[in-house]
Amino acid sequence: MNTLTNRTALVTGASRGIGQAIAIRLAAEGAMVIAHFNADESGAAATVDRIAGAGGTALAVRAELGVDGDVDTLFTGVEAALAGRPLDILVNNAAAPPAGPLGTTTRAEFDHLFAVNVRAPYFIIERALPLLPDGGRIITISSVATRMANPAQTSFAMTKAAVETMSRTLANQLGPRSITVNAVAPGATRTPTNGAVFDVPGLAAQITALTALDRLGTPDDVADVVTFLASDAARWITGQTLDTTGGLFLGPRV
Template sequence: MGSLAGKTALVTGASRGIGRSIALRLAADGAAVAVHYGSNDAAAKDTVETIIAAGGEAFPVRAELGVPGDVDALFAGLEAGLGGRPLDVLVHNAAVTGGAATVEDATVEDFDRVFAVNVRAPLFITQRALPLMREGGRIINISSGVTWFATPEVVYGMTKGALNVFGRSLGHTLGARGITVNTVSPGITETDMNGWLTDNPGSAGEVAAMTALRRHGQPEDIADAVAFFASEDGRWVTGQTLEVNGGLFLGPTGER
């Protein structure tokens, strides 16, 4: 029996990429998983069916984040799927990069949209989730290494910085309820968000040369770290940020 047997989880952005791997891993550990997504019905269906085919429990929850009524739509689907059960694990994974929202090119519309999806949604999803959560609950935020290494996409980086602050504050506040809050900060991971990794010959090698373990990340590498925070083994860890990146920029590797 998995360590999350009898528990429930909501993973936002679980149709594809890192969120999909997190959903699969939490389901393999025994949780009934709400597979949230924005618009890709086929991908969400595939995640749910993969979990069920492996003997797990999952249901889809469609709700575009960053638009009016987003949290209401999400909770309508979530609460229907939970059928009165509490929520044990909440993973804030869904995010957008906002394209090239650099200091030169960012618009107010870009800024508002990226913050609405990456920051506003996690705050208000948490607000609505807290009455459903019980002692021993887990909240896990998916941030990014761009909070400590600089990229030109300043707006996206700012949203992830805000998420790190959110995690520390929540960890402090929710400790009294026995709920832990931690942040997993991926490095460069092979997903649709990073199409350039596989589209451009040579990109994977360049990333490998920046990384102590000499490769880029796979979604499963991130999901396994999330599973630790979700598990009983993670009970004494809260308010922390874990960099899960294979040793990105630890120092020169001597390879190019």
């Protein structure tokens, strides 16, 4: 039996990679999925088509995040797609990528990172709350960058630490409504769009050697964890950040 039948879900950044996998997985469990995208219209269409091809229901909604009016634009589409139904599951997945180490990141890049990765999820949650029923789910994608010092990702890691803190505090605030709020922190995850990064000679082997489960992650690995948190089985988990790295950099492997 599907675990999310008759539920609705919004997944931001659902046109590719981890977001696409999350949208497809939630739909496979019976949820009607609203797949948000920014510029990748063909990717969003592919997400919707894959869901429909498997017998699910999905709609694509476009909105550029990190700009003035972004939340209004997003929820104009979301509310039209819901057509009066509640929004049961919110997955904040969309994010801007790392902009570089200290000394190379410009002020504009820094501000853009925080606008997309922190400000947008915060105000998306605020806007979604009247649509969320008691017992709803809020899940935000973080990163292993919050627990691993990587000078090339300082500003990016700061944004992800912010949403982890946001998740803990909102979990406490929204607990009386039985709304759970959690973060999921992937590590090195190979996707169709970042595959070239892991094709750098020796890089995949180096990361694998630092990973307890001895391989790179996949979008489906993350999507399964998100789907669990969205289900009734995770009703007693809130205010947590779930590490979904396969045990990346836990310590020396002897």
